[in-house]
Amino acid sequence: MTRALIVIDVQNDFCPGGALAVAEGDRIVPGINALMADYDAVVLTQDWHPAGHSSFASSHPGKAPMEMTDMPYGPQVLWPDHCVQGSHGAAFHADLATDPADLVIRKGYNPAIDSYSAFFENDHTTPTGLEGYLRSRGITTLTMVGLATDFCVNFSAVDAAKLGFDVTVDTALCRGIDLDGSLAASLEGMKQAGVKVV
Numbered sequence: 001m002t003r004a005l006i007v008i009d010v011q012n013d014f015c016p017g018g019a020l021a022v023a024e025g026d027r028i029v030p031g032i033n034a035l036m037a038d039y040d041a042v043v044l045t046q047d048w049h050p051a052g053h054s055s056f057a058s059s060h061p062g063k064a065p066m067e068m069t070d071m072p073y074g075p076q077v078l079w080p081d082h083c084v085q086g087s088h089g090a091a092f093h094a095d096l097a098t099d100p101a102d103l104v105i106r107k108g109y110n111p112a113i114d115s116y117s118a119f120f121e122n123d124h125t126t127p128t129g130l131e132g133y134l135r136s137r138g139i140t141t142l143t144m145v146g147l148a149t150d151f152c153v154n155f156s157a158v159d160a161a162k163l164g165f166d167v168t169v170d171t172a173l174c175r176g177i178d179l180d181g182s183l184a185a186s187l188e189g190m191k192q193a194g195v196k197v198v
């Protein structure tokens with residue numbers, strides 16, 4: 001059994017003071033750092049949008065952040081501008097240990113498609129390449145931590161389980177956005193998908 005720690009989007013914009021701040025998003029950083037040495041591989045993901053990205057409310061006249069829209073690939077929450085490529089908000093939290101990472105995978109760079117999952121864009125079809133990386137290293141077992149529990153952690157964990165990885169989400173080292181009950185729904189959805197939610 002070869003195990004990877006997948007650290008989802010521990011970036012300034014998802015921490016207090018950031019553009020899409022998740023309550024207590026920064027509190028998980030020390031615990032994540034402490035876990036890294038226990039794994040065969042450490043992967044960090046980074047939400048990485050071009051300016052004017054289609055998931056930004058500012059790209060949709062008349063729409064406000066947290067409203068919904070219909071995209072060609074399905075319903076999409078419209079977010080405040082966040083994690084713009086090269087910005088301070090897109091950088092990892094300053095205290096996150098990045099030296100132990102074997103791979104940093106960026107997602108959401110396609111202007112027309114959002115990408116919550118570390119494995120597929122929100123069309124659920126376009127791969128990010130992470131699956132191939134993990135398989136070619138013989139990794140079968142994943143622990144996921146990070147931000148936000150109900151969006152990028154949720155989508156990543158469900159996709160990983162569907163792909164046949166053994167997946168655990170460590171909720172003590174995650175924090176959620178909780179939009180209209182999305183946190184509880186995501187925990188239920190992950191369990192239904194066969195993710196071990198601990």
Ligand code: VGL
Nearest residue numbers: 009047079147148151152
């Ligand atoms: C995320 C909303 C938009 C996340 C990323 O990392 O959970 N949420 N982009």
Ligand code: ZN
Nearest residue numbers: 047082083108
């Ligand atoms: Zn995003």
